[in-house]
Amino acid sequence: MIRPLTPTCLIALLLAVTATPLAAKQAKAPNYSAALADPARPATDRERDATRKPAELLAFAEVAPGEQVGDFVMGGGYVTRLLAAAVGPKGRVYAFQPAEFIGFKKQYGDDQAAIDAAYANVDAVNGPFAAPAFPAPLDTIITVQNFHDLYLKPFPEGTGDKASAALFAALKPGGTLVVVDHSAADGSGTSLSDSLHRIDKAAVVAALTKAGFKLEASSNLYKRSDDPRTTNVFEPAIRGKTDQFALRFRKPG
Structure with a gap:
């Protein structure tokens, strides 16, 4: 005679079924120690x-x-070098430097050229800030402390929307975009991007x-409760100690 499962047995059975895939997924999580030791x-x-927490960022x-x-x-090139080691010789890293940045400061172009020459799996990508021309569909894009720059006064209105659309188009279906940036006061939108080099997390999400x-x-990886979020991030007293948010977005598909 087959007895019906009691609620307790049913829960135990569901846990047993779901536990194995989760454990397997965790077991396959990459070890980023080699990337840090590159x-x-x-x-x-x-x-x-110590402050940029690279292994945690790559895991996120x-x-x-x-x-x-x-x-x-x-x-x-801090993140580019980490990515080059993390994806390995069978992977590819496309290091984008806006043409506007290179025009403003030659060092940006020099740094990009140096990394392109040093790593066989890194390709330099240039172009307008609002139109990054990645040459291949990507699994992941990371941008650290740069999203607010899309709303600086030198750039035309709509640059943020155009770049967001370009990043979406650059990813494979199911691909991810990770954004890390300096936190501005809640409700401030993009209004402090130029003066404080900060942006409201809600504005990025929107x-x-x-x-x-x-x-x-x-993620609260870079959370700093002692930052009042009212000071320019380049001020010596707060530089390297800002409250930052980390967000992971996915392209549906």
Whole structure:
């Protein structure tokens, strides 16, 4: 005689069924220690690791070996070098530097050229800030402390919306975009991007949702409750100690 399952047995059975895939997924999570230990990383990068938490960032972005990834506004290359080691020789990193940034400061172009020459799996990508021309569909894009720049006064109105749409188009269906930036006061929108180099988290969510992204996760990885969020991020007293948000968006598909 087959007895009906009691609620307790049913719960136990469901847990048993779901536990194995979760455990398997966790077991397959990449180990980023090799990326951090990459001998090509300069000492200045390693000195910043304590506050920039690179392993945690790569884990939040779910970067895996063999992926095609983009660094949107690579700056001096801190994130690009991490990504190059994390995706490995079978992966590819597209390091985007806005033409406007290179025109403003030659060092941006020099830094990009140096990384392009140093890493076989890194390709330099240039172009307008609002129209990053990544040459291949990407699994992941990361942009760190740069999204607010889309709303600086030198750039035309609508630059943020155009760039958000371009990032959406650059990703494969199901691909992810990770945004880390300096927190502005709640409700301030993009109004403090130029004066304080900060942006309201809600404004980022609104812009990327408008572009078609779905907010998948947020992290307190860079949360600093002691930051009043009222000071320019380059002020010596607060530089490197700002409250920042980390958001992961997914392109449906």
